[in-house]
Amino acid sequence: MIVLVIGGGWSGIAAAMGLAAGGCEVVVVEERPYLGGRARSFIDRESGDEIDNGQHVMMGCYHDVLRMVRELGTEHLLERQRALRVAFVDTAGRHDVLDASRLPGRAGVAAGLLGLRGIGFRSRLAGLRLALRISRGTATGKGLTCADFLRHHDQPHDIVTRFWEPIVLATLNAPLEQASADLLIEVMRLAFLGTTEDSQLLIPTAGLSALLAPFNEWIGGKGGSVQISTSIDNLLIRNGVVESALLSNGTELPVDAVVSTIPLRALERLLRASGYGESAPPPSDMSPIVSVYLWYKRQWMPYDFAAALGTTVQWVFDKRRIRPGLVALTVSAGYGIVTERSDDIISMCDRDLRAMFPELSGIELHRGVVIKEKMATPLLSPQADALRVGCKTTIARNLFFAGDWTQTRLPATLEGAARSGFNAADAVLRLGRGSRHTHQ
Numbered sequence: 001m002i003v004l005v006i007g008g009g010w011s012g013i014a015a016a017m018g019l020a021a022g023g024c025e026v027v028v029v030e031e032r033p034y035l036g037g038r039a040r041s042f043i044d045r046e047s048g049d050e051i052d053n054g055q056h057v058m059m060g061c062y063h064d065v066l067r068m069v070r071e072l073g074t075e076h077l078l079e080r081q082r083a084l085r086v087a088f089v090d091t092a093g094r095h096d097v098l099d100a101s102r103l104p105g106r107a108g109v110a111a112g113l114l115g116l117r118g119i120g121f122r123s124r125l126a127g128l129r130l131a132l133r134i135s136r137g138t139a140t141g142k143g144l145t146c147a148d149f150l151r152h153h154d155q156p157h158d159i160v161t162r163f164w165e166p167i168v169l170a171t172l173n174a175p176l177e178q179a180s181a182d183l184l185i186e187v188m189r190l191a192f193l194g195t196t197e198d199s200q201l202l203i204p205t206a207g208l209s210a211l212l213a214p215f216n217e218w219i220g221g222k223g224g225s226v227q228i229s230t231s232i233d234n235l236l237i238r239n240g241v242v243e244s245a246l247l248s249n250g251t252e253l254p255v256d257a258v259v260s261t262i263p264l265r266a267l268e269r270l271l272r273a274s275g276y277g278e279s280a281p282p283p284s285d286m287s288p289i290v291s292v293y294l295w296y297k298r299q300w301m302p303y304d305f306a307a308a309l310g311t312t313v314q315w316v317f318d319k320r321r322i323r324p325g326l327v328a329l330t331v332s333a334g335y336g337i338v339t340e341r342s343d344d345i346i347s348m349c350d351r352d353l354r355a356m357f358p359e360l361s362g363i364e365l366h367r368g369v370v371i372k373e374k375m376a377t378p379l380l381s382p383q384a385d386a387l388r389v390g391c392k393t394t395i396a397r398n399l400f401f402a403g404d405w406t407q408t409r410l411p412a413t414l415e416g417a418a419r420s421g422f423n424a425a426d427a428v429l430r431l432g433r434g435s436r437h438t439h440q
């Protein structure tokens with residue numbers, strides 16, 4: 001069975017791995033000159049350092065991502081925390097650490113939350129009560145935004161701004177007023193209220209592209225192939241079946257099934273070109289992420305990473321493994337700064353860091369790079385989340401969708417992408433088994 005996978009991001013690679021493991025002959029076609037899509041690394045020309053298109057963090061509950069990196073032999077490039085441990089730093093230089101290492105599983109996270117001294121005691125108790133309700137399944141988010149959900153559960157201002165908001169921004173890439181509460185609940189259940197392993201943070205120690213580097217060889221060993229710098233421009237669909245695909249290099253590829261893993265807007269274009277524009281899934285707004293790399297003259301960062309409170313910068317990561325003094329900053333849902341000039345963003349980030357970290361005093365900033373991903377992830381409001389479609393399509397019975405935007409019940413993340421890819425691969429394999437039975 002020849003299966004075309006359109007797109008070589010994490011969802012496409014997961015789909016290809018699931019399909020190849022199931023015995024299919026897989027052809028992955030990616031329009032850019034590299035794999036990895038929105039999670040990739042590249043060499044910064046001036047420093048020669050390998051940096052990502054934006055810092056990515058994974059968690060122990062990323063079971064499908066871990067399945068991929070284990071199979072590709074790159075799991076050792078993810079540094080796993082012993083237990084969830086997150087530092088919070090504000091502009092008054094106050095440091096607070098959520099340390100879940102004292103007890104196992106959700107009890108550890110609960111103890112860590114109670115230990116946050118920057119949040120009033122009553123607020124911590126309110127947070128704990130809500131976490132408990134989420135864990136027991138008695139707090140439901142049906143149709144609410146995170147802001148309404150937190151108000152409904154009487155969460156005081158300090159725990160909202162110093163705990164819930166950093167989690168929502170980091171995991172849902174959306175402001176509290178827009179993010180879907182159902183997704184926050186799922187993140188809390190899977191990541192923070194599960195086992196100790198599930199709540200551990202995993203931080204890549206190499207460039208993101210290194211995680212997927214063995215894929216070409218892996219798929220080749222299973223009889224598959226990858227074509228980069230080539231796009232799929234048209235699908236030839238007859239009687240509810242995709243028969244072949246037209247590649248930008250002019251070739252026509254006959255297929256038994258197709259998994260499209262491309263983002264919604266690209267999919268809409270492809271379906272329009274194929275005569276099925278009206279059947280495209282509903283469009284969704286996109287949310288930006290602004291990432292900033294700052295090269296300081298020497299090493300100073302006191303934590304591996306920290307959440308920044310009350311600043312435009314939201315997270316700071318120490319990149320000393322790449323170069324001492326290098327830090328990566330992220331601003332999720334960065335609508336306010338995505339249109340600003342890069343020089344202004346660099347100065348603002350430098351000011352934010354100096355307000356938070358006295359360690360920076362007297363250390364010169366050598367250089368900065370700003371990466372603006374304007375379409376980083378779909379903005380999953382309650383309405384947009386409800387409109388997400390699954391992997392099956394009404395367009396053709398052998399055409400399936402995957403990608404972080406499809407309905408996985410997860411936020412638009414690497415794990416959502418990986419899960420969607422494996423789901424689509426399973427659906428293709430079921431189709432293959434079904435048609436074999438019909439032919440017997």
Ligand SMILES: Cc1cc2nc3c(=O)[nH]c(=O)nc-3n(C[C@H](O)[C@H](O)[C@H](O)COP(=O)(O)OP(=O)(O)OC[C@H]3O[C@@H](n4cnc5c(N)ncnc54)[C@H](O)[C@@H]3O)c2cc1C
Binds near residue numbers: 012054263417
């Ligand atoms: C800056 C940033 C930070 C992030 N941080 C995190 C994080 O910390 N943790 C986390 O879990 N997630 C994070 N994410 C989200 C995560 O990167 C994405 O959810 C995930 O990479 C999406 O993968 P995908 O395969 O669904 O889509 P994509 O990566 O977009 O892959 C789709 C591929 O299809 C290709 N394509 C498009 N059209 C065609 C065509 N016609 N023919 C052939 N190929 C085509 C594209 O070039 C692309 O490579 C972040 C994203 C960004 C941008």
